[in-house]
Amino acid sequence: MFSNRLFNILIPVISVVLGLLAGAVIMISFGYNPVAGYQALWNGSFGDTYFFGETIRQVTPYIFTGLAVAFAFRSGLFNIGAEGQVIVGWLASVWVGASFDGPMIIHLPLALIAAALAGALWGFLPGLLKAKLGVHEVIITIMMNYIALHVSNTLIRTVLSENKDTSDKITDSASLASSWLMEWTSYSRLHYGILVALFAAVVMWFLLEKTTAGFELRSVGFNKHASEYAGMNVGKNIILAMVISGAFAGLGGAMEGLGTFGYMPTHSAFTNLGFDGIAVALLGGNHALGVVLSAILFGTLKIGALNMPTEADVPSELVEIVIALIIFFVASSYIIRWALLRLKKEGK
């Protein structure tokens, strides 16, 4: 009765619904009004054009980091390093964007490519170590995150500015920001990056599902040994997967650098874009379209959450709890699957 495909769609949807319901229960038990809370969440993310613009703005990097993590997952790798790849991508894009002026048609793609390359490099190293020496990618990518954070802070202070807390601003020719989009959304920071993100999702889908290279990557993800026996170069595929994954995350950083901010501030802590990307990928079933949809959900929750304390007096920490509950239910999809199968069996 339940096909695999239906399962894959049903489980995230049920998880989200259960997460929201559980969030409502928690709100009630702490004496908050869940209807007012969720209404504030909705108003704060889609209530008017400004918030709509901010939501889409937040969705953009989530799509990229979600794609990055999902891509690695499909190849059997767990890329926790999306966070660091975002940071180096951000840094590279701002560096290229601020250091010279040129025609937009060259400058903007160049800044994007620089970000993708920087992210790819940050993915290449763990990939190489994994492929050649069998070092687990989780450990290396976590460390690479810290290297990225502190190296970028130092570079911003020393190279990209004169001992300031933010880099210089990028020139207009490298900016994704559009005054048209900003005016339309009453001066939100919405930028053209969303188009790049959607394009990237199509690229990922095409690459994985429609090309030989993608087939090999997925095959390595399913079973390394069988793939090797079938004559595939497993090491090469691991490195390739990490490089492409890193490039996606690096582009996510470029969205912040070239779109949202137009500069790079020093970071005292991680941006969390990369870590949230793990949840986005998980909820999206590691599929390109799923990632886009779950990125929209996460962006909505993040931006809408800011409105919950002011409009409904619900602490924004509660929204973090709701997000955590959704992830919990996604992660426990086995239970949902078991429950559904039980229902099905009993029905017979």
Next chain:
Amino acid sequence: MKKNRLLLLFALLLTVGLVLGACGSSGEEGSEGNAGDDSSGSDTNKEDSGEAADSDFSAAMVTDIGGVDDKSFNQSAWEGLQAFGEENGLAQGEGIDYAQSENDADYMPNLNRLVREDYNLIFGIGFKLTESLNTVAEQNPETDFALVDAVAEAENIANITFKEHQGSFLVGVAAAMKTESNKVGFVGGENSELIKKFESGFRAGVASVNPDIEVNVQYAESFGAADKGKVIASNMYSGGVDVIYHASGATGNGVFAQAKDIKKNDPSSNVWVIGVDRDQHEEGAIGDNNVTLTSMVKRVDIAVQEVAALSQSGEFPGGEVLEFGLEDDGVSVAKTNEDAMTDDIVKEVENWKQKIIDGEVEVPSTEDELDEYLNTL
């Protein structure tokens, strides 16, 4: 049977969908109403600011990532706003409010949301909000803004700054008097112009009492990482440092935690913390002991309250830089811990305070000035 179960499931999903959908549409209507109010609201604002001292005055603030309960800088600002609210019969959500930021990307939406809710005066707490506040202020020339700890360019921003180097100098004097190992520590939040002001003042104060005292300087690179603060403090204390001055917001809570741990295990140990921004006396309490030697109190609350009152009475100091220093009690040294702050120390501190107020001592506020100052000793 099977069909029934399935139907039930779908019915459930549909119900939830409907409920959420209903929320959604009512939300849209609400916001449309708001949008309508928006324009009329700002119109009345214009009239109000002309009239001066109206009862509808409202003020709000956006915290930096430390959060409103950081026991330091943001909390102090919120206390100031609450005090202002009490004077004028305003409560949270009714006239005064705050918005907390989780990361740098949240500053803009938070500021914009408060603008949309028609607050007359909006504070940006912390130098990290400078860029965002500038942009928002330029887009909303009708609203008053105030920036704490930095200087922005826009005409409708009042800039609140403090002479932190002066206060830091005095706690440096206290630290130098208190240390027995002749090693003191400084834990900074982020390595920035602002925190350098604290560091320079502190080091100058220490050296003024005894140039041979070693000052161990470390930056946590965060105002919100208590864990890092604890590790740094642990390293410093085990390296022989006995007094640590922290200028690191919520990171400093880790410094306190470490000092209290040491004190708990060995009540006779000589470890001290110097607090920052607020009088952090209660943060240092452990049993009958207290590890808080003193605090460099920066009266963000007074400044916030004062600017709010000015804005309410129509004398908003837009575009000006307000500097609060020792002479107007904008910064001061806490003397709450009377056991630790002996009369000798208090006397010495008062002595230097007078010299600074009289202009006899020019406290350095940057690294270059500090080098010059140290050479003159």
